[in-house]
Amino acid sequence: MDVKRRAFLRLAGTGICALPLNISGLVYASQEAAAKVQKKLITLQPEQAYWFSQSPPTDLWAMGQNVLRLQQHIPAEITVRNRLPDASSVHWHGMRVPNDMDGASGLTQQAIDPGQAFTYRFTPPDAGTYWAHSHHNTYEQLARGLCQPLVVEESTPYPADxxxxxxxxxxxxxxxxxxxxxxxxxxxxxxxxxxxxxxxxxxxxxxxxxxxxxxxxxxxxxxxxxxxxxxxxxxxxxxxxxxxxxxxxxxxxxxxxxxxxxxxxxxxxxxxxxxxxxxxxxxxxxxxxxxxxxxxxxxxxPGSKQRTERQSPQPLPANPVPVPGEGKPDHHAQLLMTGGAMGGLRSAIYRNTPMSAQKLSVNKQAWAFNGVANLPDKPLLSARTGATVEIEIVNDTRWPHGMHLHGHHFQLRGSDRYEPGMLHDTALMERNENLTIRFKAGLPGKWLLHCHMIEHQAAGMVTWIEVTA
Missing domain, CATH: 2.60.40.420 (Cupredoxins -  blue copper proteins)
Incomplete structure (x- = not known):
């Protein structure tokens, strides 16, 4: 047995192995940029990883390339071909794209069937580090590897070696x-x-x-x-x-x-x-x-020459993300998170039907937002584009959660974990923690708000907001 194989078997017992690791501020492209459309192809397909020598490769699913790179403000057409045995979709995590391009199957689009293709069209308004991942049966498809990093390049390269x-x-x-x-x-x-x-x-x-x-x-x-x-x-x-x-x-x-x-x-x-x-x-x-x-x-x-003491780095160019500012919000809602092991969830509404904890478990539901397990028919709130929105999130559970809002970036209040004024699309909440997210309502459509401990989403921790023009 080779060294890597022995290391894997030895460390598996610890739970992990030591192995590898304008609307809403959107900027629309100029006519000159529009003529340059970035055309990309992503193929959802099986892949093999050769992690252990002298062992068969590990079968995964992948998106056919290591990283997707786009240019800020240049229109993109990304054709996704599905060569997997299951239907799928692609969500552009952190990207402020039109709602019908968001990739949330069952809410913003139909899943892409095996053998079929779908073309996503949007103009990246923001430079930065994002990622693309399946948003269909995500708990399984993400575990199989259906994701890739997405880098939107700044117009001027950042000064780094x-x-x-x-x-x-x-x-x-x-x-x-x-x-x-x-x-x-x-x-x-x-x-x-x-x-x-x-x-x-x-x-x-x-x-x-x-x-x-x-x-x-x-x-x-x-x-x-x-x-x-x-x-x-x-x-x-x-x-x-x-x-x-x-x-x-x-x-x-x-x-x-x-x-x-x-x-x-x-x-x-x-x-x-x-x-x-x-x-x-x-x-x-x-x-x-x-x-x-x-x-x-x-x-x-080895460095080519001795370098002098470095100065503090310069900030990246700001993206055109609307910042909510101070003052009373136009809309306020509370999101109470309940359930999970040791959470004492006795009942919740699932698919418009009140259910006991036992019935919820039969339907593979273990968590609830405001007493509702999984995606409700009605939005948590409805707001017009440009309105200031606050959502107070109360984590009345025994577990941490990473809350993600589609199509928007928000500021946080009530958390000392993050620097004040930071913009987020995902934020960590510890157990029994309360915090408030504050943002400007963006492009019209239905936008998911869910826990990105993705099994929690599948088991009930998901809702949505509606933005109208």
Whole structure:
């Protein structure tokens, strides 16, 4: 048995393995830009990962390329071909796209059947780090790997010597090294913290190497694509600044040398200064589990010259995202989160029918928003484009949740976890925590609001808001 195989079997018992890791402010393209349409092809298809030498490859699903890159303000036509045995769709997570392009099957579009194709058309209004993922039977298709990072390039390249992605994911493998498909849909996991894997990857590789020069400055784009695992990166005392959260630039880079906690679907852009005296390989540790894991390594290339002391990085150019500002909101709603293990949920409405906890469990529902399990017929609220909206979220459960709002970015109130004024499309809530999200209503349509511990969404934690013109 080879070393990697032994390491996997030894660490599987710990729960994870040490292996790899204008409307609404939209800017419309000029006539000159419109003539340049970015045409892309994404193929949803089976893929194999060669994670263990001397073992069969692991069967996954994928989107046919490592990263999708688009240009800000340039119209895009992205044709998605489905070569999988199941229907699917693609959600452009964090992107402010027209509602019928949002990719939420059953709400904004019909799923793309096997053998069929669908073309998504939109103009990216915001530069930054985003991702694309299935939004159909997401708990299964995301666990199979149906996602990819999405980078929208700024018009002027950001001044950094290197630009690296760090895409974190975990996978549940069985004793043969294949995805454990039999465990999908486990009500125990759906009612607890969600599906956790036993294999950590970074950029879908085993401990990849990120080449950087000693003394250089790197833009590091961090993305957590796991179904439910909250990740934490240890920055090893490096000189770091947060320059963007969920694709949206901070007005002033935030200096940090602390570990970075990242809920599923959250993204951070950092600038990282590599010390001039570093040599060889230096680990990047994931510390969110019981074991401190080296998920990736900086591969140090000797610098071409000695560099002087670095100045603080400049901020990224602001995106045209409407900021809600102060004052009384035009609309206010409360979202009470209940249920889950040890949550004491006795009853809820599911598909317009009141049900006991036992009946809910038979229907694989374990959570409720305002007493309703899964997608309700009526929206949580309805607001016109441009209106200021506040939603007070009360986490009356024993579990953390990563709340994601489609089509919008919001500011937070009541949380000391994030820097004030940050814009988010996804935010982590700890158990028994209350916070308020505040945003300007964007493009018209039906926009989902749900937990991105994706098993929680499948088991009831999802609602929607309506925006009218």
């Amino acid at each position: 290197h630009d690296h992605l760090l895409v974190l994911d975990d996978w549940r493998l069985n004793s043969t090294g294949q995805l454990d498909l039999e465990s999908l849909g486990s009500m125990h996991e759906w009612s607890h913290g969600g599906r956790m894997g036993n294999l950590l990857t970074v950029n879908r590789e085993i401990t990849p190497r990120l080449p950087v020069e000693a003394g250089s400055r790197t833009r590091l784009r961090i993305l957590n694509t796991a179904n439910s695992r909250i990740m934490a990166l240890e920055l090893n005392g490096l000189q770091c600044w947060i320059i963007a959260k969920d694709g949206q630039p901070l007005t002033k880079p935030l200096k940090t040398n602390e570990s970075l906690t990242i809920a599923p679907a959250e993204r951070y852009d950092l600038t990282v200064d590599i010390p001039t005296d570093w040599q060889g390989e230096q680990p990047i540790h994931e510390t969110g589990s019981r074991t401190r894991l080296a998920g990736a390594f900086w591969q140090i290339i």
